[in-house]
Amino acid sequence: MSELLKVKNLHKEFGKNVVLKDINLSVEKGEVVVIIGPSGCGKSTFLRCLNGLEEIQGGVITVDGLPVESGKKEITKLRQKIGMVFQSYELFPHLSVIDNLILAPTKVQKRKKEEVIREATELLDRVGLLDKKDYFPRQLSGGQKQRVAIVRALLMHPEILLFDEVTAALDPEMVHEVLETMLKLAKSGSTMLIVTHEMSFAEAVADRILFFDNGEIVEEAEDVKGFFKEPKTERAKKFLRTFEYDSALYI
Amino acid sequence: MDYAVIESYLPLYKDALALTLKIGWQGIALSLLVGLAGAAILHFKIRILKTITGIYIELFRNTPLLVQLFFLYFALPKIGIKITAQTCGVLGLGLLGGAYMIESFRSGLESIAVIQTESALSLGMTKEQTFIYVILPQAVSISVPGLLANVIFLLKETSVFSTISLMDLMFTAKDLIGMYAKTIECLFLLVVFYLIMLLPVSILGSILERRLRYAGFGD
Numbered sequence: 001m002s003e004l005l006k007v008k009n010l011h012k013e014f015g016k017n018v019v020l021k022d023i024n025l026s027v028e029k030g031e032v033v034v035i036i037g038p039s040g041c042g043k044s045t046f047l048r049c050l051n052g053l054e055e056i057q058g059g060v061i062t063v064d065g066l067p068v069e070s071g072k073k074e075i076t077k078l079r080q081k082i083g084m085v086f087q088s089y090e091l092f093p094h095l096s097v098i099d100n101l102i103l104a105p106t107k108v109q110k111r112k113k114e115e116v117i118r119e120a121t122e123l124l125d126r127v128g129l130l131d132k133k134d135y136f137p138r139q140l141s142g143g144q145k146q147r148v149a150i151v152r153a154l155l156m157h158p159e160i161l162l163f164d165e166v167t168a169a170l171d172p173e174m175v176h177e178v179l180e181t182m183l184k185l186a187k188s189g190s191t192m193l194i195v196t197h198e199m200s201f202a203e204a205v206a207d208r209i210l211f212f213d214n215g216e217i218v219e220e221a222e223d224v225k226g227f228f229k230e231p232k233t234e235r236a237k238k239f240l241r242t243f244e245y246d247s248a249l250y251i
Numbered sequence: 252m253d254y255a256v257i258e259s260y261l262p263l264y265k266d267a268l269a270l271t272l273k274i275g276w277q278g279i280a281l282s283l284l285v286g287l288a289g290a291a292i293l294h295f296k297i298r299i300l301k302t303i304t305g306i307y308i309e310l311f312r313n314t315p316l317l318v319q320l321f322f323l324y325f326a327l328p329k330i331g332i333k334i335t336a337q338t339c340g341v342l343g344l345g346l347l348g349g350a351y352m353i354e355s356f357r358s359g360l361e362s363i364a365v366i367q368t369e370s371a372l373s374l375g376m377t378k379e380q381t382f383i384y385v386i387l388p389q390a391v392s393i394s395v396p397g398l399l400a401n402v403i404f405l406l407k408e409t410s411v412f413s414t415i416s417l418m419d420l421m422f423t424a425k426d427l428i429g430m431y432a433k434t435i436e437c438l439f440l441l442v443v444f445y446l447i448m449l450l451p452v453s454i455l456g457s458i459l460e461r462r463l464r465y466a467g468f469g470d
Contacts, residue, residue, distance in 0.1 A: 031374075053372065076372075076375050082375075086369075086370060092370075092371075092384075092385050094392070103385075108374065108375045108376055109379055153373075156375060
């Protein structure tokens with residue numbers, strides 16, 4: 001296995017407010033890393049740093065050995081290697097589904113339109129949305145939009161995919177279809193970094209769990225089942241307990 | 252009202268309308284170009300140009316078109332730049348309109364959520380590609396009502412052209428009144444011809460607006 005993403009001593013602050021402290025992480029090709037933690041702990045900001053949407057104040061991030069530096073010209077090249085899917089989908093509302101999909105591959109990577117359309121059609125079919133090809137985003141449900149957003153990221157052939165709470169804005173019955181899509185991706189060997197609050201999904205998909213709190217990695221676990229059964233740190237225990245309590249409420 | 256008089260004046264008014272429209276649309280086209288360029292400069296916060304654009308907007312929005320035209324028509328020749336009355340009209344309208352168009356485009360651009368830009372950047376697009384393919388198309392459709400209001404405003408402002416001896420509608424009316432004193436007929440024709448010029452724009456505008464709202468991205 002080869003190292004794809006490396007983060008060394010990452011430090012990020014907004015003014016005086018330190019949001020990420022001394023983060024170190026190494027992700028290998030094909031690995032699925034799930035990041036969990038309470039709201040406001042810095043997990044989304046961490047993902048945004050990885051593709052240069054946020055400037056960092058210290059440390060080094062490399063993808064495929066190349067440094068991620070926001071504001072530099074090379075960042076557009078690097079971002080093609082890093083797909084990102086957002087909580088609020090962020091499809092382009094003025095473009096149809098198919099035009100959303102082919103925009104970046106044809107304009108950024110200068111690939112042939114017919115070839116991209118062929119691939120897009122194939123991927124849409126795989127996520128069960130082929131019949132929505134010519135729809136506009138406003139005509140789709142949240143779950144459908146999110147699957148289109150995933151396909152849009154995939155079409156750039158990224159080497160690593162970042163998912164930022166992609167099911168958090170969805171109605172419960174839509175969550176499943178999106179998670180299913182992601183699970184398939186994970187099984188097909190994609191390298192993924194996933195921020196989520198879906199604990200059972202995290203347990204099913206993760207090769208490794210990172211538990212963030214207060215801008216730090218508090219616990220890192222390769223034994224995913226073990227982590228969810230019996231986390232080592234007190235803070236992780238407390239965090240997981242809030243979910244048990246939640247689910248108990250709904251029974 | 253004397254209908255024979257009206258009939259005999261019609262050709263003159265038609266010519267005047269043609270000239271008003273010609274200069275009007277050229278000026279509006281120029282104002283849209285200026286507006287787009289200015290809005291892009293402000294959007295990308297290009298250093299020195301940003302300040303110049305700001306000064307330009309304040310200068311042209313806070314002086315009357317009449318004064319601007321006088322400047323172009325009477326002051327420029329003094330420093331050796333001679334332009335025809337028509338060019339002067341197009342330039343004046345284009346520059347005045349440009350200042351308003353920038354603001355309309357800008358309000359559209361500002362209404363697009365930042366995360367749309369981030370989403371486009373995440374796909375590897377450059378800032379320029381993001382602007383052209385993602386942000387601008389959305390912004391323009393939001394700007395349409397403002398842009399149309401500007402178009403109507405500018406077409407009405409053409410009435411000032413008469414002061415630099417352009418034979419526009421206003422000039423023709425004033426001229427005819429001065430010569431033959433058929434005031435009522437002349438003013439009646441003037442109103443009718445302004446309506447002929449502007450009503451279609453207004454109607455087209457509201458149709459376009461409704462269409463855009465219907466297609467509203469409502470996400």
